[in-house]
Amino acid sequence: MTTRSRGPNADVGLRADGLSAIDPNKLRDDFPILHQEVNGRPLVYLDNAATTQKPRAVIDAISNYYLLNNANVHRGVHTLSQRATDDYEAARESVRRFINAPSADEVIYVRGTTEGLNLVASSYGRKYFSAGDEVIITGMEHHSNIVPWQILGKEIGIKLRVVPFNDDGELLMDEFESILNDRTRMVSVVHQSNALGTINPINAIVELAHARGVPVMVDAAQSVPHMPVDVQGLGADFLAFSGHKLYGPTGIGALWGRAELLNDMPPYQSGGEMIRSVTFEETIYNTLPHKFEAGTPDIAGAIGLGAAIEYLESIGMERIAAYEQALLKYGEERLRGIEGVRLIGSAQEKGGILSFYMDAAHPHDIGTILDAQGIAVRTGHHCAQPVMARYGIPATVRASLAFYNNTDDIDALVKAIDRVIEVFG
Ligand code: 7TS
Numbered sequence: 001m002t003t004r005s006r007g008p009n010a011d012v013g014l015r016a017d018g019l020s021a022i023d024p025n026k027l028r029d030d031f032p033i034l035h036q037e038v039n040g041r042p043l044v045y046l047d048n049a050a051t052t053q054k055p056r057a058v059i060d061a062i063s064n065y066y067l068l069n070n071a072n073v074h075r076g077v078h079t080l081s082q083r084a085t086d087d088y089e090a091a092r093e094s095v096r097r098f099i100n101a102p103s104a105d106e107v108i109y110v111r112g113t114t115e116g117l118n119l120v121a122s123s124y125g126r127k128y129f130s131a132g133d134e135v136i137i138t139g140m141e142h143h144s145n146i147v148p149w150q151i152l153g154k155e156i157g158i159k160l161r162v163v164p165f166n167d168d169g170e171l172l173m174d175e176f177e178s179i180l181n182d183r184t185r186m187v188s189v190v191h192q193s194n195a196l197g198t199i200n201p202i203n204a205i206v207e208l209a210h211a212r213g214v215p216v217m218v219d220a221a222q223s224v225p226h227m228p229v230d231v232q233g234l235g236a237d238f239l240a241f242s243g244h245k246l247y248g249p250t251g252i253g254a255l256w257g258r259a260e261l262l263n264d265m266p267p268y269q270s271g272g273e274m275i276r277s278v279t280f281e282e283t284i285y286n287t288l289p290h291k292f293e294a295g296t297p298d299i300a301g302a303i304g305l306g307a308a309i310e311y312l313e314s315i316g317m318e319r320i321a322a323y324e325q326a327l328l329k330y331g332e333e334r335l336r337g338i339e340g341v342r343l344i345g346s347a348q349e350k351g352g353i354l355s356f357y358m359d360a361a362h363p364h365d366i367g368t369i370l371d372a373q374g375i376a377v378r379t380g381h382h383c384a385q386p387v388m389a390r391y392g393i394p395a396t397v398r399a400s401l402a403f404y405n406n407t408d409d410i411d412a413l414v415k416a417i418d419r420v421i422e423v424f425g
């Protein structure tokens with residue numbers, strides 16, 4: 001195969017309105033890590049679905065906490081402990097505001113989306129599920145929204161039902177309706193697929209599930225960083241996301257749940273902080289959110305997450321979404337212009353994921369060639385093996401966008417793919 005891509009001046013439908021929603025070149029200055037060379041080329045970071053880079057505001061918030069305020073939270077009367085507690089709780093309020101939760105007590109700090117999903121499966125599932133019950137997920141879930149339900153299923157005999165999707169990567173909602181039944185106890189669904197980019201119709205899913213009294217859990221790992229997410233607007237019952245995909249630190253994330261559900265759920269882990277009183281005979285649990293936060297938490301992480309949210313709010317999630325949508329269209333059109341590149345995932349409603357497959361070369365080899373040119377993408381199954389199976393491919397190359405990416409980054413990617421074609425023909 002020798003066909004070269006069209007040049008950057010080709011008519012690729014630059015949507016000037018969306019692309020001017022923010023100035024990525026100015027915002028890049030907030031991200032020190034982006035200003036470096038990798039393998040002798042300027043770094044082009046297109047692995048944002050795996051983790052995003054951190055603005056200086058986040059790095060400073062974490063560093064200031066350790067430089068000035070480090071102490072354990074909720075335990076000390078001394079000044080540092082009070083400062084740490086105030087900052088830790090202020091960050092919780094930032095999370096509440098960011099996802100429009102009714103109360104900060106419904107926001108539970110977790111390690112990330114994975115822990116949020118495990119918490120709900122373990123705590124809600126063990127209390128309310130029994131043999132023969134069913135949990136509905138979709139065919140495009142990350143493994144973290146499959147395996148916890150599967151483990152629970154083996155333990156107590158629940159069945160996993162899976163909503164399939166079409167070739168474009170869109171859920172078959174008729175199938176969803178037909179598998180929703182009297183035995184369904186939970187619907188747990190990804191908001192935006194990390195492998196395909198598909199943005200799922202959460203409102204419609206919630207409406208159908210709630211009509212049968214079934215709660216809905218939303219995996220918002222890939223949506224919260226890229227669009228405004230309003231838990232009340234979505235109507236969901238639980239929602240989890242990871243700080244590190246939201247320009248914040250690793251090791252921290254949030255689970256939001258409706259207070260009436262969380263109040264009735266048993267603790268997930270136990271120890272300090274989650275109790276009100278302990279005797280050898282009996283323990284009385286703490287109130288929300290502390291009931292679910294056993295042990296010393298990731299205080300610096302929470303404060304860093306709060307700083308990331310404030311940073312994003314200063315740009316505006318609407319603007320970020322408009323810009324990334326325009327950049328996605330640009331990227332899709334450029335990639336479609338390359339013969340031999342097959343885009344995986346072309347849903348109508350889609351976020352900034354450019355997953356592709358080329359018969360000419362294995363995704364890992366493509367990834368290596370791209371890395372040699374300073375371009376960071378992820379190759380593999382993206383912890384969504386059933387998605388790969390659905391398309392009959394072992395893996396994809398995935399470029400995933402953030403607001404600090406620009407059309408030059410896409411052009412560099414396209415040029416590097418041309419190099420792949422040269423090498424592998
Ligand atoms: N759900 C989705 C949709 C994800 O994309 C990920 C991570 C997770 C859950 C788990 O998040 P964690 O922060 O708890 O690990 N996705 C990816 C990815 O696409 N590449 O690396 C991690």
